[in-house]
Amino acid sequence: MATLEEQFQQACDARDLPGVVLLASDIKGNFTYEKAFGLKNPIDKIGVDATFIMASCTKLMTSISALQCVERGQIGLDDDLSTVLSEFKDIQILTGFKEGTVDPIHKKAVNKITLRQLLTHSSGLGYDTMNPLLIKWRESRGKEAGQKGDPILKRITIPLLFEPGTSWEYGYGIDWAGVLVMRLNKMSLEAYMQKYLWDPLSIRNITFHQELKLEVRKNLVKMSTRGKQGMRGLATPTEEKVEWTDELLYEDPWVDEFGGAGGIGSGVEYMKILHSICADDGKLLMSETIDEMFTPQLGDDARRALAVGSVFLDENGMFSSHEPGTERDYGLGGALILSDKRTGLRAGTLSWSGLPNLLWTIDRESGICLMYASNLVPFGDQKSHEMQQLFEREMYARSSKL
Template sequence: MASFEDRVQKAVDARDIPGIVLLASDVNGNFKYEKAFGPKTPTEPLGLNATFILASCTKLMTTIAALQCVERGQIGLDDPVSAILPELKEKEIITGFNEDGSLTYRKAKNEITLRHLLSHSSGLGYHTMDPRYHKWRKERGETFFIKGWSIIPRINTPLLFEPGTSWAYGTGLDWAGILVSRLNKMNLEQYMQKYIWAPLGIKNITFHQEDHEDVRKNLTKMSIRKGLENPMFGFPVRSEEKVDWTDETLYDIPIADEYGGEGAIGSATEFFKILQSILEDDGKLLTSETIEEMFSPQLSEGGVKALDEYNALPFYQGGAFASVQNGTKVTWGLGGLLFLEDYFTGRKRGTLTWSGMASWTIDRETGICALYAGNMLPFGDFASGDMQIKFEKEMYARAVKRSML
């Protein structure tokens, strides 16, 4: 029977999936897995020092940064953020449509708090994920692009619901990054360097690859799935088409703004140090009390319902990357999706997880953290999702076996 490594190697050799870096460890240091598979570029193999577009994995780092501000007493989790982010004061909510098709609005009654920003319960969504924003941009005479926008015009949108009453994946962590920057009178890069990366010995994560040669030269070339109508930013489909290379860079280079929700680029092995620090509760980033809050449910009943509806969409139930099987009891913690029951991959109740171009898992019950890293567009690639599930199941099996020796 072929080993797990043989199956992964076969998949990358056949270009069923792009090159990937796989990392896992347990809390006691008894189990550790580090392996790179496949190519970094058409002419170079992938190594453990390879860097990746971290995309929404950035949200975990920004969450940690914001929680550090809470620990210092600079702001409370349930404090309104409008004193620091006046752009979010008295926001309007999109409520529907007039007879002529134009949007209708009303003023929000609730103020947006830091907890709302960190748990996607502020009412702020993503332009690419909600057609109401497409309509809103059109009524303003704007054409939205991923590149070429400064951060405030890009993320300063109306709300989709009353803050604290529902859930929508969106720009809350970008706003949280701005909040951290303003509170500490330094940009987000400087903040993370001082308070997150340096304490863990991390040197190869940045928002500005133009200023970091090691990050730039080790960046894994982006891959796309052949045959898709919109291979960059559309939705993936299940097909037998292979992976191809693209010159797409995803972000502006150089980039002026630091997006706390999606903007980091860096080494998978160095990002993994953050997962290990949280798993081990080593005190280098956050106190035990704050980590406990990260792994606690954050959503209202309406928020859980909206999250369940999101997970039940056909796209995710089709096996999209890092999707959740329909009916699984989940909520949102601070930093990621929080499981309220055991999961078939091996995750235990209380596991925190999320994905970007990579997918990460922190399971405090079992004492395991894992990271699957690859540069693949569009987001949610099905074949990558299949392999990530196989990887996670394999890591749990090996870690448990190791603990029994």
């Protein structure tokens, strides 16, 4: 049977995958895995120092930043955030549209939005590029709604979909958490993370601004797509090969710093963050805060909404999905997997993904961190899922032998 490395190389040679970087480590220092396969662009081989559009992998960094603010006493997890985020005062819930028109119907929210809700996607904020009701709202507002290139506040200021704390919807919550961090500390998110996340871990090649860190730009993997499926939406099953694309998933340069999706950087250096949290080394957060990150946060209604509405649906072969029956909740920074997986991943693992088919994992029970990094769209790619599961299974098998 072909080895893990042979299978990945064969997949890249056959253009079933673009360039990928696979990373794993344990907290005891007994096991480290760093391998790169395939191409960085149509000409050059990819290296482990490659950088990626991290997209929603940015959310973990912003969540840690916000939790540091809680530790300093700058804000509480359950405080009313409208004292700092004045945009939340008198915020409205979108309930529908007047019959036969595109005129939205709103009602005033009763509950107040908290940081705990922003970090767990239970605030009522969605994405107006994903939720059908918000897509219609955006279209009804025309240029009044935020468009590509607009300032961050115009783009993330949208109505709620439900009373804060009563359900679950993936959305702009952690972008707002990034705005909160900036306002509380009177500095940009780039400056904040450099001082309080990246410098403590000797991280140099993660940024919101490629133009500030030339190594990030130099090592950036070119975006690719599965055939002609396009950049957005979810991948559909296809035998088409991977193609390089000049279309950008991101803006370059970013004017603003989106805490939910704006990060660009090295998987090797991102692993330092995963390792710090997994090892509970005190460099980023206190032990009690890390314990809270890994504590289920959702109520029953929100947990049911997560089960039917998240990217962790039990779809057949969808990237980042899990086998049927996997129990899930949400922690402070990512989804919590509450039952063991056949790959070896243990209950209590915190994990999340990024749109170009990236996936990070922190398994405190086993003391293992994993990252699968690519720049392939659209999200949910089935071949990437197959290979990521192979990688995950093999890392658990190899580390258990040490």
